Amino acid sequence: QSALTQPASVSGSPGQSITISCTGTSSDVGGYNYVSWYQQHPGKVPKLIIYDVDNRPSGVSNRFSGSKSGNTASLTISGLQAEDEADYYCCSYASSTTSTRVFGGGTKLTVL
Amino acid sequence: QVQLVQSGAEVKKPGASVKVSCKASGYTFTSYYVHWVRQAPGEGLEWMGIINPINPIGGGTTYAQKFQDRFTMTRDPSTSTVYMELRSLRSEDTAVYYCARGARYLDFWGQGTLVTVSS
Numbered sequence: 001q002s003a004l005t006q007p008a009s010v011s012g013s014p015g016q017s018i019t020i021s022c023t024g025t026s027s028d029v030g031g032y033n034y035v036s037w038y039q040q041h042p043g044k045v046p047k048l049i050i051y052d053v054d055n056r057p058s059g060v061s062n063r064f065s066g067s068k069s070g071n072t073a074s075l076t077i078s079g080l081q082a083e084d085e086a087d088y089y090c091c092s093y094a095s096s097t098t099s100t101r102v103f104g105g106g107t108k109l110t111v112l
Numbered sequence: 113q114v115q116l117v118q119s120g121a122e123v124k125k126p127g128a129s130v131k132v133s134c135k136a137s138g139y140t141f142t143s144y145y146v147h148w149v150r151q152a153p154g155e156g157l158e159w160m161g162i163i164n165p166i167n168p169i170g171g172g173t174t175y176a177q178k179f180q181d182r183f184t185m186t187r188d189p190s191t192s193t194v195y196m197e198l199r200s201l202r203s204e205d206t207a208v209y210y211c212a213r214g215a216r217y218l219d220f221w222g223q224g225t226l227v228t229v230s231s
Binding site for chain 2: 036046048052103
């Protein structure tokens with residue numbers, strides 16, 4: 001199972017919006033509406049920010065949103081804030097028969 | 113509150129095995145799957161496997177193909193604890209190992225356990 005493809009880095013200024021893509025195949029991202037996104041600050045535990053493509057857990061800012069088109073999922077962060085600087089990972093279901101999952105390689109977000 | 117508390121850091125020699133525990137509390141243990149995910153220094157997250165906390169006859173575990181031959185997950189419902197064991201350790205297995213609760217997504221994570229493989 002190959003890792004999902006994410007850009008290594010993205011950047012934006014405070015107040016701007018950025019989008020992080022997560023590209024897979026019809027066997028993972030394109031095959032299921034079970035894409036989730038995780039935020040990880042340096043030295044910290046990953047935190048769930050989006051589940052089932054476009055749902056936010058309770059307590060997560062509505063500045064975070066998710067979407068999917070075909071084999072590519074996307075995470076958009078609007079109104080960038082300094083605290084958003086972190087690594088972001090997508091994760092997808094990869095098989096309904098075996099419950100396999102696959103992560104993306106991760107994207108480093110820099111707030112300029 | 114939901115908590116997953118993992119065992120402490122380990123230092124192992126190449127070829128050895130390591131066993132890490134993950135004790136769950138604050139929810140019904142048998143109602144949620146548990147994943148294992150690892151992160152090598154400076155690298156991304158890598159999914160290793162998932163275990164069904166209910167112990168059905170004949171299975172209840174799925175392993176990433178990469179780890180199938182040397183990775184085992186087990187559970188003890190009596191103590192709400194899940195275990196992972198990785199055998200034949202090599203230097204590339206040096207990483208932080210996380211357990212995380214969930215089925216379609218991983219909503220609560222353990223604090224992580226650093227496993228260092230060094231001669």
